Amino acid sequence: MFHTGLRSGTAVQAADESAPDSELYFQRCRWCHTTTFQRLLCPTCGSTDLAPELSGGEGVISVRRGVAAADNDLWPVHMTEGFVVRCRVDGPPHAVRPGVRVKVSGAAASGRRPVVRLCEEVPLDGWY
Template identity: 40%
Template structure:
């Protein structure tokens, strides 16, 4: 059974900002919010808190904080990073942060660059401002 409030892919789904139905900007990250308890989540069929199925699709502002980042060397010709980003709306999404692999750390503020990487189909982020770090 298809539920119209569930976005099946980032950047594709029902519009919530008054644009034509079924389309959204390619750089928009869509997520769901439970109508019952208000929990924000990414790509879920049921709310993880109350198990409600009445989910509303919303567009994210696109800013967040890196909570965890790791470098992956398998199944790819070059090393790449995979990061968990906590978005301002309260949900966490797995994606890639652009930049040098050793320069991405927990606590870095990021902004959405592309809602869907063409190869991995994950959101791509860029660092907003690099904090001062002491390398001693």
């Protein structure tokens, strides 16, 4: 059985959360232990022996470069396990920027891209 991507989790919720937690699966190469997301081959050694693993779901927003207009709402997120996944970020526009910690919160309406929420409040920094 091969799992990658998001799968809805249980409906266990914290008091301040409105959406159920979700599970994010990534792949780890059994040969060189490189982590990746939704690939057929290991990006390091080219092996096809990739094992699915459950991510902790936490990461940090990274810098975007060369963003097409169609992908303007997607941000690269470096997950703690070492792989990068492009996500939709649920949060106020002033707070969505590189260096902000995020956690997986669900799947997008299309079911293709993970949705992450901010782990901390980000101040306006004097800009309105």
